[in-house]
Amino acid sequence: MASTYSFDIVSDFDRQELVNAVDQTVREIKSRFDLKDTKTTVELGEEVITISTDSEFTLDAIHTILQTKSAKRNLSLKIFDYGKIEAASGNRVRQEIKLRKGLSQEIAKQITKLMRDEFKKVQGAIQGDAVRVSAKSKDDLQAVMQRLKEEDYPVALQFNNYR
Known part of the structure; x- marks a missing residue:
């Protein structure tokens, strides 16, 4: 003894589950009627998720989708560290979400x-x-x-x- x-x-956090959650988020954005024509991009980097969309309203909707998909995959929402919303070219907004680890x-x-x-x-x-x-x-x-x-x-x- x-x-x-x-x-x-x-x-x-489980990196593969995060990849799956981001992939499901992108699929839902492409299929939802209110988000279809926003030309939204969600990119998963090594330590950050970058979201680019046409308004803060659609950005909030994307946050909700990402959080829902992550929660269903047993990812804690505390891993997301939301950065400030920046104005991007062409009347768009961009936000970086840092991934907390350690x-x-x-x-x-x-x-x-x-x-x-x-x-x-x-x-x-x-x-x-x-x-x-x-x-x-x-x-x-x-x-x-x-x-x-x-x-x-x-x-x-x-x-x-x-x-």
Whole structure:
């Protein structure tokens, strides 16, 4: 039997599910009557989604479609970091949506502080853009998971490497 158990807290998303959600969004834009003639483009880059369309009204509709398709594919809406809406050439608007991945140092410090304050038998260590949590009891680790799920962090949290 292992002397200590551990898991990692990360903020990540399934890239293929995001590709599928963006693809479904583009298909719906092409088929919807109110969006058909807007010449809207949705481009998925490595770390950003770029939307170009003819008005802020259609941009809001595209946000709704993208969020709906992402939620159906079990992607957290917290991965989207909406940039400001820019005016583009030809009376169009453009917006970049950055994709959040990894825990920032501030959030990692908040998580470890919460664990130090509330769980005396649990240790937390920041490792790059993840937090390693270890304890002698699996029950303590599960209590930490439950407590972190109750908090509302600006990023989506996942728990992996549970051993």
